[in-house]
Amino acid sequence: MKKYILLLYNVFIKIYGFRHVIFNHFFSYFTKHPVISNTDLTLDKIIVSKCSVSRYGDGEFSLISGKSLFFQPFYPVLQQKLQEILISERNNHIVCIPYAIIDTTAFIDSAKSYWKRYLSINRHQIYKKLDLNKNYFDSLVTRLYVDYTDKNKAAERFTKFKSLWHEKNILIVEGDKSRLGVGNDLFFDAKAIGRIICPSIDAFAKYDLIIKSIEDHHSNYDLILLALGPTATVIAYDLYDLKCPVVDIGHIDIEYEWFCNKADFKVPVKNKFIGEIPGGTDVNESCDDIDYKKSILVTID
Numbered sequence: 001m002k003k004y005i006l007l008l009y010n011v012f013i014k015i016y017g018f019r020h021v022i023f024n025h026f027f028s029y030f031t032k033h034p035v036i037s038n039t040d041l042t043l044d045k046i047i048v049s050k051c052s053v054s055r056y057g058d059g060e061f062s063l064i065s066g067k068s069l070f071f072q073p074f075y076p077v078l079q080q081k082l083q084e085i086l087i088s089e090r091n092n093h094i095v096c097i098p099y100a101i102i103d104t105t106a107f108i109d110s111a112k113s114y115w116k117r118y119l120s121i122n123r124h125q126i127y128k129k130l131d132l133n134k135n136y137f138d139s140l141v142t143r144l145y146v147d148y149t150d151k152n153k154a155a156e157r158f159t160k161f162k163s164l165w166h167e168k169n170i171l172i173v174e175g176d177k178s179r180l181g182v183g184n185d186l187f188f189d190a191k192a193i194g195r196i197i198c199p200s201i202d203a204f205a206k207y208d209l210i211i212k213s214i215e216d217h218h219s220n221y222d223l224i225l226l227a228l229g230p231t232a233t234v235i236a237y238d239l240y241d242l243k244c245p246v247v248d249i250g251h252i253d254i255e256y257e258w259f260c261n262k263a264d265f266k267v268p269v270k271n272k273f274i275g276e277i278p279g280g281t282d283v284n285e286s287c288d289d290i291d292y293k294k295s296i297l298v299t300i301d
Contacts, residue, residue: 053096085237165190169193177272193295218243
C-alpha cells in the first residue's frame, strides 16, 4: 500500500510541477514586466547619487514566501520587512532585484539555465510581490564577473565600484567568515576601514545589536558597506537616512576574488564563506590577517 501511495504522490508532483511551469511560461508572455535598470545603469546610479541600496535575490524572495534559508531562518517580522521594502519609495534609497528576471542574454549557459528554471517556477509569485509601476535596479550589480559570457567588462566595472570608496573611511558590516578585502586589493583605495563582525548564520537574530553598533560608530565613516545576506537588505532600508550611504554590497568580494584568479566557474575561496557552492562553507574559524584584526571595532556573537 505504501508503495502505491508513494507512486501516486510522485505522479501528482510531476503533473502539478509541469502545470506550474506551463502557467509561468504563459504568464511571462501576457503580463506586465517590472522595470529594472541594467547593471551599468545601476552602478552609475550608486556611484553618482551616493544612495543607499537594498538588494533582493532568490533568498530574499524565498523568505517572503515563508521559507527558511540554510544561513537565515524564517521570521515573520523579517518576511514583513522584506515585503515592505520591496514596494517602498524613499528618497536616496533604491531597491534592487535581479535584472535576469527580464534578460539573461549576457550570461553563460549555466547561469541562463538557472534563471530559466527558477523563473519557470517562481515568476508569478515574484510579480505578485512587486510594484510593477516602480522603477527597480539590478541586484546582480555586485555579481560582475563569473556568470558573464563577456568577462572583459569586469575590470571596468570593478574600477568604477572602487571609486565609491576611494579615499573614504568605510565601515564594513559583515559575517564573521566573510572577510571582505582580505587577501586582495579591493579596498586598497580606502582611507581607513572599520569592521563590525556579525554571525554568518542567523544574523537577523542579532538585528537590534547590529543596528546599535552601526549607530554608535557611523559618525566616523563616509560609507557603510554591508555583506550580511537578507539582514543587509533591511539594514540599508532602516538606516537610509544616515549622513553616509548604506550599501548592501553582497558578493562583490567573492566575485573580485574569482576575477583576480581568472576563474571560469564558481570555486571555493580560501577562508571565505560562500554559501552557494559545495565546499564554500568549509572555512577556518580564525583569520590571522593583521590588518583585518586591527580593523575590527565590534564583534557580535
